[in-house]
Amino acid sequence: MASTTTTTTTEKLKVVIVGAGLGGLMLGTLLERCNIPYVIVEKATVVKPLGSALAVGSTLIPLFEQLGVAEDLYRVGKPWTHYYTYSESKELILAAxxxxxxxxxxxxxxAIGRPALYDLLFNQIPSHKIHFGKRVTSIYDNGDGVEVKTTDGSNYEGNILVGADGxxxxxxxxxYEALLKEGKLPASDQEELPFSCVCLVGQxxxxxxxxxxxxxxxxxxFxxxxxxDNAYSWTTFTTSYNSICWMVxxxxxxxxxxxxxxxxxxRTSENLEWESHATAAKAMCDETRHFPLQFGDGTLTMGDMYDRTDQDLISKVMLEEKVFETWYSGRTVLLGDACHKLHPSGGRGVVTSMHDAIALxxxxxxxxxxxxxxxxxxxxxxxxxxxxxxxxxxxxNSQMMRKATDKDLFAACTRFLLxxxxxxxWSKFIERxxxxRPQVGFLEQVPVKGTVVPSVSPSAQKAxxxxxxxxx
Structure with missing residues (x-):
């Protein structure tokens, strides 16, 4: 069994993490284990269990074993093996x-509900190191350190600032505003985040x-x-605690x-992320209540899911897709969705955020x-x-999986090939x-399993x- 013993570091370093999403919490958890001082500031005033389900497997479980929380993950997760795609008339199109x-x-x-995974990581952070209701207003980098100011007048200082704020x-x-003034921001990073899907999620x-x-x-x-005859697709996932996660x-x-x-x-930018906005969400719920489900006695619809979901925990979001070129400057560095936003069809958004946290x-x-x-x-x-x-x-890869659920001819061809x-x-595809499957270098290593050798992580070797x- 992997050891969760922390290793003391005496170097003078403090990290300010903006954003208490899954990536920010994982980074905080790892810094906690190696005794690097940090603080997490989050604009939300309370933690809301928003979101649907996530797939967690070999790309993350070794890390959870290192942290000694793999059993906690297994308790809230439910094994899964197949992903089924049907037509609205219940014809099986694809079984992956x-x-x-x-x-x-x-x-x-x-399969694990996003709120359950969030709670697992949130419990790893001492309460005095995470502060809610702290919306950032300004950031100052004086070359020797960074200072973050929030709307309530609070100041947070450190050597390094990590933007994990979505x-x-x-x-x-x-x-980017500072780099643009200096003429150092690539043209692609000046473009807005594109999206081709609008998504309704809940549990x-x-x-x-x-x-x-x-x-x-x-x-x-799954x-x-x-x-x-419509521009929609919808998905349901069962969980170990008898809830059903859903996404439209x-x-x-x-x-x-x-x-x-x-x-x-x-119309507002606030609801472009994982936030609940009753009017926008309700309108989309009303439009899609009659959509049939692929389980039960044949009479169940998405409306049955909506009626059994707390209304303030239903979110409508845009599914942006972009990898930014600029990830850092000065003493500021970006992590997770702040520097790369992936479509959820590939099931890799959280994985990439946590892998960022491991490397950093x-x-x-x-x-x-x-x-x-x-x-x-x-x-x-x-x-x-x-x-x-x-x-x-x-x-x-996420783009390819997204295109498999699109409504055009290319998507139909993709599904046929799959x-x-x-x-x-298919085995080669899974191998990729x-x-x-990175691990942190400062905790006891977990033995490699299976037939596929993990790729080399330079940061893990260095640590x-x-x-x-x-x-x-």
Whole structure:
């Protein structure tokens, strides 16, 4: 069993993390384990269990084993093996078998509600190190440190600022404004976030398995439906705690952004992220209540899911897709959705955010005593170098999976190819999605399982060398 013993670091370093999403919480958890001082500030005043379900498997479980919380993950997760796609008339279009991943990696795949995973990580952070209701108003980098000011007049100082505050990151916005004035911001980073899907998400209250027998199935049931004569697709996922996570996607005719998207129910930037806005969400719920579900006695619809979901926990969001070029400058660095936003069809958004946290934590642990601005620049450069190409490949894979659920001819061809793909080729595809299984170098290593050898993580190697030197 992996050790969760922390390793003391005496270097003078403090990290200010803006954003208490899953990526920010994971980074905080890792810094907590290696005793690097940090603080997390979050604009939301309270934690709301928003979101649907996530797939967690071999790309993250070794890390959870290192942290000693894998059993907690298993308790709130439910094993899953297949993802089924149907037509609205209940014809099976595609059955994607992901059970191959267990043989390749030694780990099962688990379906877990986003709120449950959030709670697991939130519980790893001491309460005095996370502050809610702290909306950032200004960031000042004086070359020797950073200062963050919030609307309530609070100031937070540190050596490094991490922007983990989502797709519409305030940290990124202020960083980019400064770089634009200096003529250093690439043209692509000046463009707005594009999206081609609008999404409604939620999770029911715990249900009675007698009323919903699908909950009795030993593995999570992932079932997606493509509308016959409409621009929608919708998906349901069962959980270990007898709830059903659900998601409804509206596929737009053309790519949009928040300036061009003409939806009078969605005019503010606030609801472009994971936030609940009753009017916008209710309108989409009303439009889609009659959509049939792929389980039960044939009479169940999405309306049955909406009625069993707390209304303030239903969210309407835009599914942006973009990888930014600029990830850092000065003493500020970006993480997760703040620097790369992936479509959820690939199931990799949270994975990439947490892998960012692993790489950054490894490099912070291995940093030299009293790091200079030059040291920090090198650290950030190594972080981006390790993560950028991996994120780009994952981004393309997520785009392909998204296109498989689109409503055009290309999507139909993609589904046909996936359906008739030989097993050996599908296995190769799965291999590509599980090769990145990084660990942190400053905790006891988890033995490699399965037949696919994990890719090499330079940051983990660097942190491991420092860890072993300190242990001598």
């Amino acid at each position: 078998d992901f059970s191959l991943a267990q043989g390749l990696t030694g780990y099962k795949q688990y 797709a519409y990151s305030v940290v990124r916005q202020q960083l 029911t209250r715990p249900l009675d398995p007698e009323e919903f027998p699908v909950l009795k199935e030993p593995v999570a049931q 079932k997606s439906t493509l509308g016959n 996607m509206l596929h737009l005719e053309k790519v949009a952004n928040r300036s061009t998207y003409n939806d009078n129910r969605n 934590a490894n490099l912070l642990y291995a940093h030299p005593p009293n790091p200079t601005s030059s040291d920090i620049h090198t650290l950030f450069s190594e972080y981006r170098s390790e993560r950028y190409s991996v994120v780009q490949a994952t981004f393309k 359906k008739h793909m030989p097993t050996w080729l 999605t599980v090769v990145d 491991r060398a420092v860890y072993e030197q300190k242990e001598k």
